[in-house]
Amino acid sequence: MATEIGTYDIMRESVDRLGNGGLFLVSGKKANPMTIGWGVIGQIWGRPIFQVLVRPSRHSFSLLEELGEFTVCVPTDDQKKELALCGTKSGRDLDKIEACGFSVAASAHISVPSIIECSAHYECRVVHVNDLVNATLDSELIERSYPAGDFHRVYYGQILGVYRH
Numbered sequence: 001m002a003t004e005i006g007t008y009d010i011m012r013e014s015v016d017r018l019g020n021g022g023l024f025l026v027s028g029k030k031a032n033p034m035t036i037g038w039g040v041i042g043q044i045w046g047r048p049i050f051q052v053l054v055r056p057s058r059h060s061f062s063l064l065e066e067l068g069e070f071t072v073c074v075p076t077d078d079q080k081k082e083l084a085l086c087g088t089k090s091g092r093d094l095d096k097i098e099a100c101g102f103s104v105a106a107s108a109h110i111s112v113p114s115i116i117e118c119s120a121h122y123e124c125r126v127v128h129v130n131d132l133v134n135a136t137l138d139s140e141l142i143e144r145s146y147p148a149g150d151f152h153r154v155y156y157g158q159i160l161g162v163y164r165h
C-alpha cells in the first residue's frame with residue numbers, strides 16, 4: 001500500500017541513487033522501466049519539477065513523446081541486477097517488467113504505473129521539453145558524452161505526487 005509523502009522528502013536519497021546504480025524511469029501505459037543516472041529535482045515556475053534526460057534512440061523516448069507522463073521509481077538496495085537489465089535491454093525487444101519479476105500498480109495522477117517492488121515513486125506530467133544543443137554545451141562535455149551527436153532531450157516533469165511503498 002503506497003503512502004503519500006512530502007514532495008522533497010526523499011530527494012537526497014533519490015539524487016544519491018542517480019550516482020550509484022540509478023533510478024527506474026517508467027514510461028508507457030504498459031510500464032517500460034529504463035535505468036537513469038542523470039536527473040534533477042527542483043523548482044521551476046513555482047512548481048516541483050523532476051527533469052530526466054533521455055536519448056532519442058531509447059524506446060522510452062517514443063513512449064514519453066506519445067504520452068507525456070512518467071513515474072520515477074526508487075529501487076531497493078537489492079535491485080542491482082534489475083537496474084543493470086533495465087539499463088542495457090530495450091523495451092522494444094522484451095517486457096522488462098516481466099523479465100525483472102516486477103509487478104505494477106496504477107498511479108493516482110497519471111496513466112503510467114509504478115513498480116510495486118521499489119521503495120518509493122514520483123508521479124510526473126511533462127510540462128516542457130528541450131534538447132541539449134551543440135552550440136551552447138561545454139566542448140569537453142560534448143567530446144565525452146556526445147561523440148555520435150545523439151544529444152539528450154530534457155523532459156521537465158511536474159511532480160504531482162510522491163509515494164513511499
Ligand SMILES: Cc1cc2nc3c(=O)[nH]c(=O)nc-3n(C[C@H](O)[C@H](O)[C@H](O)COP(=O)(O)O)c2cc1C
Nearest residue numbers: 035036037038054055058059060087088089090091
Ligand atoms: C546506470 C545507467 C544509467 C543510465 N542513464 C541514462 C540516462 O540518464 N538517460 C538515457 O537516455 N539513458 C541512460 N542509460 C541507458 C538506458 O537505460 C538504456 O539504453 C536502456 O536500455 C534503454 O531502454 P529502452 O530502450 O527500453 O528505453 C543508463 C544506463 C545505465 C546502466
